Amino acid sequence: MITVIEFPKCAxxxxxxxxxxxxxxxxxxxxxxxxxxxxxxxxxxxxxxEKNMLHGRDHLTQPGSRCNRDGWCIYGFPQRTQPSTTIDEHMRIHWRRHEEEDMWAVPYCPALLSLADCHFHFDVVYTASVQLPL
Structure with a gap:
């Protein structure tokens, strides 16, 4: 396990x-x-x-938006809907999202979110040892 704690001046x-x-x-x-x-x-x-794990729908029109790069969201929101979680050729995970409202949900761990009522940036990384479906 690796842990780094940051103490930024503005957050x-x-x-x-x-x-x-x-x-x-x-x-x-x-x-x-x-x-x-x-x-x-x-x-x-x-x-x-709803309170902690949604990407803002107005993220491209907000002044000073951190994710807006020339009119595009650097995080890819809204995400596409798809029936199952998949991994692409670059080993990036594309999460299952059934409905339109899910396109704005940030990946989260239900156990951690249930434990603490705050935002967690939770990500999963797979290594190249995973066998991709053909």
Whole structure:
């Protein structure tokens, strides 16, 4: 595990934590660990996602937007909808997103978000050892 804690002058202290899980979970289990869609059957978790884990829909029109580069979102929002989580040829994960509202959800870990009512930037990285479907 690697941990770095930053104390920026213009923001709250925050931590960057990297945890390597061995063996890597299979692709089919990723949606149980991390999601990028609204919970359908958990109102409390849904409220936390709405409060903490949405990319702003007006992000390209806000003055000083950090993600706006020449009229395009550097994070790719809104994301596309798709029926299942996939990994592309660059080993980037494209999360399952069923409905239009899910296009704005930032990936989150339901267990962490349920534990703490705050924003977590939660990401999963796969190594080249993963066998991609043909």
């Amino acid at each position: 709250f202290p925050h931590a960057h934590i990297i945890i390597k899980v061995v063996p890597e979970p299979p692709l089919e289990l990723l949606d149980t660990i991390t999601r990028a869609e609204f919970p359908r059957n958990d109102p409390a978790l849904r409220q936390k996602v």
